[in-house]
Every structure is written in structure tokens, then in C-alpha cells.
Amino acid sequence: MSDTDGLGAMLEGLYPYRGTYASHARVPAGPLDRAAVLDEITRMAKDEDAQGDRGTVSGSLYSGDHEHYAFLGEVFSVFSHANVLQRDMYPSATKFEGEIIAMTSNLLHGTGIGVVTSGGSESLITALYAYREQAVAERGVTRPNVVLPITAHVALHKGAHWMGIEIRRAPLTDDYTADVDAMADMIDDQTVALVGSAGDYGHGLIDPIERIAALAQERGIGMHVDGCLGGWLLPWVERLGYDIPLWDFRVPGVTSISADTHKYGYALKGSSVLLYRDAELRRRQYFTSPDWPGGLYLSPGFAGSRSNGILASTWAAMLVTGESGYLAAAEKIMRTARAIRDGIRAIPELEVIGDPTFLVAFKAAADLDIYLVNDSLVAQGWRMNSLQLPPALHFCVTRPNTADGVAERFLGALRTAVDYAKLHRGEPAGTGAMYGFGGTPQGDATINMLMSTVLDAMHGLAPGAGAD
Ligand SMILES: Cc1ncc(COP(=O)(O)O)c(C=O)c1O
Known part of the structure; x- marks a missing residue:
């Protein structure tokens, strides 16, 4: 896949609802039905929350408790x-x-x-x-x-x-x-x-x-x-x-x-x-x-x-969390983070960065591409945060990750991902496509330009939408 194809795919990925829901490039002539609007938004949220609710996402969702969210929404x-x-x-x-x-x-x-x-x-x-x-x-x-x-x-x-x-x-x-x-x-x-x-x-x-x-x-x-x-x-x-x-x-x-x-x-x-x-x-x-x-x-x-x-x-x-709620959450987060840290330390091809507490960052041994590891994790449904300088990933442990079995499943997926990266050594990693360009004036200028293109796309309609 060329870099332009990569950018095209990334831009395309910004508009998953193209063709599923109507696009609005102008205010509708008359009021839409409230229940229909709410239903559309609720369906999007249900789809979009699914991955986080499985506990396979690093950071981002800190509570993950939908009853808590509903109360706060109220x-x-x-x-x-x-x-x-x-x-x-x-x-x-x-x-x-x-x-x-x-x-x-x-x-x-x-x-x-x-x-x-x-x-x-x-x-x-x-x-x-x-x-x-x-x-x-x-x-x-x-x-x-x-x-x-x-x-x-x-x-x-x-x-x-x-x-x-x-x-x-x-x-x-x-x-x-x-x-x-x-x-x-x-x-x-x-x-x-x-x-x-x-x-x-x-x-x-x-x-x-x-x-x-x-x-x-x-x-x-x-x-x-x-x-x-x-x-x-x-x-x-x-x-x-x-x-x-x-x-x-x-x-x-x-x-x-x-x-x-x-x-x-x-x-x-x-x-x-x-x-x-x-x-x-x-x-x-x-x-x-x-x-x-x-x-x-x-x-x-x-x-x-x-x-x-x-x-x-x-x-x-x-008020509704209280000291005891914060302490209980912290205890589970730390227990999960420790299990993940120790599990990663036991994988010889990986190295934990520094002495972590609730967030575990890790990089790969010299001859392994950590972004290939990430490609496999993504394919297995996990969403880590990619880092650079040095290339690494991190798992920021939050409440949804503390559910029973999540840490063990993650470590299993990580071992599979390391095997994948070894098997595909030398191939370009999809999720790391942009990394490695930076650090030179030309590389930085190119990446800045690509990122501005993405920002433009994030602030527009899906291509072809609203042409009426
Ligand atoms: C250490 C640190 N500082 C600042 C920020 C920025 O916070 P926000 O995204 O709420 O602007 C973050 C976000 O993750 C962070 O981790």
C-alpha cells in the first residue's frame, strides 16, 4: 500500500456513515421527528461504544459505567x-x-x-x-x-x-x-x-x-x-x-x-x-x-x-463516586496494570518502558517492528496508543479494562501479535505508516501537510454528501 493509498483509506475511514444515514448540508426545511433523531444518535453511540465496553481500549473511557454516565447525563x-x-x-x-x-x-x-x-x-x-x-x-x-x-x-x-x-x-x-x-x-x-x-x-x-x-x-x-x-x-x-x-x-x-x-x-x-x-x-x-x-x-x-x-x-x-469509590477503582486499575506490566516483562521480545504505575508503555527488541505488533492487536480488536521516538505502544489502564479476564486476554493477544510481527518482519506496518517520516525538515513538512489534510477532512461533509 502506498502512502497516498494509506491517506486515502484514512480519509475514507472518517465517514463510516456515508450511505447509512442521511447527510445534512443545510438545515432541514421542517423539524425532524425528535424520536427519530434520538434513535439515530443512540444507534451511532451503541455501535461506537461497543469496543470500549469490551474493555479492549487503552485510556479514553475512564469510567465505562453506563449507569454512571446516564446519571451524569441526567x-x-x-x-x-x-x-x-x-x-x-x-x-x-x-x-x-x-x-x-x-x-x-x-x-x-x-x-x-x-x-x-x-x-x-x-x-x-x-x-x-x-x-x-x-x-x-x-x-x-x-x-x-x-x-x-x-x-x-x-x-x-x-x-x-x-x-x-x-x-x-x-x-x-x-x-x-x-x-x-x-x-x-x-x-x-x-x-x-x-x-x-x-x-x-x-x-x-x-x-x-x-x-x-x-x-x-x-x-x-x-x-x-x-x-x-x-x-x-x-x-x-x-x-x-x-x-x-x-x-x-x-x-x-x-x-x-x-x-x-x-x-x-x-x-x-x-x-x-x-x-x-x-x-x-x-x-x-x-x-x-x-x-x-x-x-x-x-x-x-x-x-x-x-x-x-x-x-x-x-x-x-x-459526590456519587466518593473516596471509597475512587479507592476501589484505583485498586482494580493498579492490579490490572501490574498484571499487564508483569506479563509484558515476561515476553522476551518486548521491553516495558520505565517503572510504570497505571499506564504501561512498551517497545520491541531491536529487530522487531512494534507497529507490526500493533497491526495484529488491531486485527484482534485491541486499541492501544501508538508512540514514537522511540517507537512504542501504551496501555493506559482504566476501569473498563479491570473486568475479569481482560488483562489475561490482552496478554494472549500480545503474544500472538509478537509472533505475527516476527513472521512479517521487514514488511511495512499499516498502523505505523506515518511514523519514521518525522525528524527531518522534509519529512516533518510532509507529515504536517498530511495531518492538515486530515483535519480539513474532519471538518467537512463526506465526499459526495449534500450535493443535492
Ligand atoms: C498528561 C496529559 N496532559 C494533558 C493532556 C491533554 O488533555 P485533554 O485531552 O483533556 O486536553 C493529556 C491527555 O491525555 C495528558 O495525558
């Missing part, structure tokens, strides 16, 4: 129409938001100061913005940079790109966590903050937060911990007695933390918490305008109107 619907901006009409938003922040802060030993955002990316980008504003105001910084390990989440790159902040990427040490000495060498008088992860998206590992935070303190700058993924899980794992290094506000020098409620907080998609150690840094992200004809305007962050349904359902997710 809560959402009570306030879905209400705009958080209108606090005089909806003072409940202040209660929900304040208590979501308080509960998250309590979990992470914070000071109760924070904001609720739409997700991890917004939390990270907002933190970056606050540090840039702080550095400009307090130190006259004109060419801001941020120092982070190469594994820090790419949303930080996106934010830095949008805000004209230079990204300085530090390498990793042999254990795949941030090389703090290299980070120290990259700091200068224009550095606005340091970043570490707990755990990072790719490998799920916890950077040496205490060392990075000490370095930040020594240099008089802030430090953000990206706990988007681990923030709502690691505290429970620690309480269960697992050996988790300190990474939250108990570490002096940690000045902000992001923790996504829409991941292991088991809330609906669209919420994350960004916590600050002190109120002054939070104020750096506020926007207030006293002289606009539209009136006095005050806004805590990027969003304008927001649905109170998200706040209500996030708040409700915490």
Missing part, C-alpha cells in the same frame, strides 16, 4: 442550558465550581485556589499564559521560554506556539523521566516556568518533581505539574500503599497543577481543574474590561459562555 440536562457567566441567574455555578476546586485541591494538598477549565489542554495552556504574564509583569521578560522534558504534553507546545513562547525540550534519563540537569542548563533569565508530569501521556511516568521544583525555587521561577492524567488517580494509589514519589503541593516549589476531572475523576468530557498555590498567580489569567460598550466584563480564563451542566455533572461525579 444531571447535565438539568443545567445544560444555563450559562455560567450569568451568576445572578445561576448562583449554583459558584457552588459547583468552588466545591470542585476545593475537592481537587484537598486531594492534592493545595491551598484551595484554582479554576475549572474545559480539559487538560486548556488547563496547560492557561497555566503557561499565567506564567508568561507573571514573568512579563514582574521581570520584564520579552522573549519568554518554558523548559520542559520532551515527554511533556504537546498541548504545551500548542499553547507556546499560539502565545509566542519558546519551548526548550530537555532529554530524558535512562529511566525515561526528565533529565533535571539538562533542564537546569536550559534555564535563562527569559524562562517563565518549568514543567514536569505526573504521569506523562506517553509513558505514564512521574518526573522527578521534587528535583524540578527545587530547581525552580532556586532560580526564582514557577513550576507546573501536569497531573492531567494522573492527578485524579495517583492520590488514591498512594493511599492504597503503593510507593508513589511526592509530586503534588506537598512539594515546595510546585506552584500549579492541572488535574483532569474528565479522566480519572470519572466526570463527563469537558472538565479539568487548574490549581495554583497562590491567588496572585491565578489573577494573572483573569481578564477584566471596564470600558467596553457591552458593559463591564470579567472572565477567569479563555472561555466565554460555559454550560452549568458541565459544572453540575462534574461536581455530581465526585
Whole structure:
């Protein structure tokens, strides 16, 4: 298969409903029947949820409990129409938001100061913005940079790109966590903050937060911990007695933390918490305008109107899960992740990356293509996350994966997949088609162009649809 064929197939895959359901390129002339619309959406959801419900998907679905989702959906619907901006009409938003922040802060030993955002990316980008504003105001910084390990989440790159902040990427040490000495060498008088992860998206590992935070303190700058993924899980794992290094506000020098409620907080998609150690840094992200004809305007962050349904359902997710619910889920997740980690370690052709907790990343021995392994896993119904630099896969263990027998079935499928990769050695892997192009200016330009084509396609109608 040529690369163009691969792209064509990928684009085609974006439109599975072509020919199954009617396409709408314009508003229908008259109202459609509500029951029919709901039925169509429900059928799509049933099909699309099937794989996740089997427990064969890494990450993505954190709760997986459809009764929980239905309850949260019910809560959402009570306030879905209400705009958080209108606090005089909806003072409940202040209660929900304040208590979501308080509960998250309590979990992470914070000071109760924070904001609720739409997700991890917004939390990270907002933190970056606050540090840039702080550095400009307090130190006259004109060419801001941020120092982070190469594994820090790419949303930080996106934010830095949008805000004209230079990204300085530090390498990793042999254990795949941030090389703090290299980070120290990259700091200068224009550095606005340091970043570490707990755990990072790719490998799920916890950077040496205490060392990075000490370095930040020594240099008089802030430090953000990206706990988007681990923030709502690691505290429970620690309480269960697992050996988790300190990474939250108990570490002096940690000045902000992001923790996504829409991941292991088991809330609906669209919420994350960004916590600050002190109120002054939070104020750096506020926007207030006293002289606009539209009136006095005050806004805590990027969003304008927001649905109170998200706040209500996030708040409700915490209440109905409770400490015991979070602990029970964490225990099962860790037990499953340990079984998967140990099972992979027992496969000689594979190598587990670093010392994982809830997310197990693994690569293949030198002469084996991990993307061929993935091809076989995909064919067997599994959906892992593909990584690069180095080529690897990861299994981010969530509640649906903790069902009886899932870990054993996965390890069986993985052994079959390794045999497949050995048998097909040297053949191009379908699921890794794009990897390996990167790293050179021409390769990167080609991949950027292909990815932009995919984004264009994601925002359009299926080819031929709506031509009426
Ligand atoms: C460590 C980490 N940070 C940030 C993000 C971005 O979160 P979101 O997709 O909610 O924007 C993710 C997403 O998986 C993540 O794993």
C-alpha cells in the first residue's frame, strides 16, 4: 500500500456513515421527528461504544459505567442550558465550581485556589499564559521560554506556539523521566516556568518533581505539574500503599497543577481543574474590561459562555463516586496494570518502558517492528496508543479494562501479535505508516501537510454528501 493509498483509506475511514444515514448540508426545511433523531444518535453511540465496553481500549473511557454516565447525563440536562457567566441567574455555578476546586485541591494538598477549565489542554495552556504574564509583569521578560522534558504534553507546545513562547525540550534519563540537569542548563533569565508530569501521556511516568521544583525555587521561577492524567488517580494509589514519589503541593516549589476531572475523576468530557498555590498567580489569567460598550466584563480564563451542566455533572461525579469509590477503582486499575506490566516483562521480545504505575508503555527488541505488533492487536480488536521516538505502544489502564479476564486476554493477544510481527518482519506496518517520516525538515513538512489534510477532512461533509 502506498502512502497516498494509506491517506486515502484514512480519509475514507472518517465517514463510516456515508450511505447509512442521511447527510445534512443545510438545515432541514421542517423539524425532524425528535424520536427519530434520538434513535439515530443512540444507534451511532451503541455501535461506537461497543469496543470500549469490551474493555479492549487503552485510556479514553475512564469510567465505562453506563449507569454512571446516564446519571451524569441526567444531571447535565438539568443545567445544560444555563450559562455560567450569568451568576445572578445561576448562583449554583459558584457552588459547583468552588466545591470542585476545593475537592481537587484537598486531594492534592493545595491551598484551595484554582479554576475549572474545559480539559487538560486548556488547563496547560492557561497555566503557561499565567506564567508568561507573571514573568512579563514582574521581570520584564520579552522573549519568554518554558523548559520542559520532551515527554511533556504537546498541548504545551500548542499553547507556546499560539502565545509566542519558546519551548526548550530537555532529554530524558535512562529511566525515561526528565533529565533535571539538562533542564537546569536550559534555564535563562527569559524562562517563565518549568514543567514536569505526573504521569506523562506517553509513558505514564512521574518526573522527578521534587528535583524540578527545587530547581525552580532556586532560580526564582514557577513550576507546573501536569497531573492531567494522573492527578485524579495517583492520590488514591498512594493511599492504597503503593510507593508513589511526592509530586503534588506537598512539594515546595510546585506552584500549579492541572488535574483532569474528565479522566480519572470519572466526570463527563469537558472538565479539568487548574490549581495554583497562590491567588496572585491565578489573577494573572483573569481578564477584566471596564470600558467596553457591552458593559463591564470579567472572565477567569479563555472561555466565554460555559454550560452549568458541565459544572453540575462534574461536581455530581465526585459526590456519587466518593473516596471509597475512587479507592476501589484505583485498586482494580493498579492490579490490572501490574498484571499487564508483569506479563509484558515476561515476553522476551518486548521491553516495558520505565517503572510504570497505571499506564504501561512498551517497545520491541531491536529487530522487531512494534507497529507490526500493533497491526495484529488491531486485527484482534485491541486499541492501544501508538508512540514514537522511540517507537512504542501504551496501555493506559482504566476501569473498563479491570473486568475479569481482560488483562489475561490482552496478554494472549500480545503474544500472538509478537509472533505475527516476527513472521512479517521487514514488511511495512499499516498502523505505523506515518511514523519514521518525522525528524527531518522534509519529512516533518510532509507529515504536517498530511495531518492538515486530515483535519480539513474532519471538518467537512463526506465526499459526495449534500450535493443535492
Ligand atoms: C498528561 C496529559 N496532559 C494533558 C493532556 C491533554 O488533555 P485533554 O485531552 O483533556 O486536553 C493529556 C491527555 O491525555 C495528558 O495525558
